[in-house]
Amino acid sequence: MRKTMVILISLLFVSAAIALAGCQEKKVVEENNGVVKISVGYLPTDHHAALFVACYHPEIFKKYGIYLKEVEPKKKYELYKNDKKIADIELYLIKTGGADIMNLLAQGKLDIGLNGVPPAVFYIDKGCNGKIIMCLQGEGSAVVVRKDIPANNWQEFVNWIKEQYKEGKQVKIGHPLPTSIQYVMIKDALKASGISYTENPNEKAMVLLVNCKGQGSMPQMLSQKQLDAVIAWEPMPEILKSKGVGKAIVYSQDLPKSNGGTWKNHPCCCVVASEKSLKEKRDAIITFAKLLRYATEEINKNRDLAAEASTKWLGVDENVEKESVKYIKYDWRIETFLPGILEFVKAMNNQGLMKNMLKDVSDEKAKEVIFDFNAYNEIKS
Template structure:
């Protein structure tokens, strides 16, 4: 009986403290979002790497930063000394299409991947939006080092000469929904070069899905491929290893002017994250925008952080990073979205809600939600 009375007294005191405001009635855990962020092992993802590797830069300069829990895996995200999100980084080696698949399955909240995989996935009904830019350009066409060509024009001549001899040139790409796939088909079309993905079909070029980029060095060195189109740092790795040589970078790929300053990787967020994890998502996107600013001011941050996260040589990164244009500008992104849709529609990739659409405003409303981006830009500019 005495024990029951003591529990009653303690309960009464706790209730009194609660209503007096001495105990926070809202658990801090309830306010902290769990953000699962998927990324690719690519230099295009350098904003994420820099934010993780230089937390003091962002803590002291901006008040928004990551605190490491487990290296390259889990972090706490703070803004103004308040924990706003527990962040888990998920490395995806297959490509952006895999990231979008995970997002469609509810396993990823934010993806850092190319525009075409996002466009394709949204077309197919994935509840997500492109919410912020990351970078532009940053890919290249690389040919075997023993091919007698030093630039794109000479490689085009080589392809046509091989065709006249009855030899089909084989070009590898990362994935059928990658921007690299869209660009190589566009380039071949511009040069009047026929292509196929069927090894038994007659064409000047056979396009081969490498299912990522990990196998490209081996496929080139064993003569199973004549060329690849790849994102950084793979082109520089192939060049420095002596396996290949870059003949054209993505901003110059035909048709002339089409891919100059082309958006490549972007931040994509699930509708669930936009609706239910908004504060944490906003802080994360703000940190990425600030990281982009720091990279633009000092590319060495991206060189060092990318080398650390990807395990690449500094020499590779010193050649790779200058080929990538990190940006927080959305002008080209808003313009290129409908262009991507149109090109992919012509190539037969659009079969869902974007198929046949030509109205720019309608396309952009399906692809984008820049509400958080605009708030962030107002705060950091």
């Protein structure tokens, strides 16, 4: 009898929790006449061309029954589903990197973040209550060295670093931000090539890794020889090439991995949603994610859409953008990049970045912690 009572009480608690979650979503919707507000953080990159295309070309997406209506360019949009407004979308440009987007998500200031997999994984490990619900693209970064450096590929650059070290010189390589995908990849590539590195300017090592706090300062730092090289996301590598400041010696998919092979077909940017927002604004978030899915599919039918929208949105030369998008693999499907995402978890464990929920976990546990596959299945449907 006592066991039966315990089971009944447990069921009541579960039912109450489900009802409360439903009430929260209903309350948010009712308070705004059926419309919720979704705040979205993104980066200044053509990796996020799906967002730009969706904003600039609502006419393309009306056939899907989901589209945006512009209120304030690059900032405010209305999201429509079956010709009914369901959300106000507010866009926030975060110039520094995905780590800052994830920090804002953790603070409850953003509902959705468009950012790299490593910062998402790093903050999820810390318990930020966010989940990856879909991917955006893969690859799309490069190592760019100053044009006067006698190296035209990764191995030549490695040899040059070793020569500099013999002469008592330390090579400086800039990256956008700690835990960025570029940060994780350059550390792993240096390790694979037997190059010692440090982030402390007072420590002795072949390479000093420099936090550029975004990518805006990279052209100046290279041209003034404050840095010898950078690892950057597109379109910065093509911008540096077009300015004559540097030359791309290796694209990210060809960088060596410390456990062998290269990073071919590696993931880059994804869509992360806060778990609280998924409960309270689920329909709007899934609908917005579906729009990004459809935009990605349209880009793959016509790559010029990505170049044209990114040129307008980012203010980059059209020829630079047309070159840039060649190096980006647009794909929203988690299964395409899942092996690479799990590879990043391992690499970040090796670098001591995983300290909590993802420390030394199995692949199955990592998937459980990182993804919301229920949301992803809704986006797929």
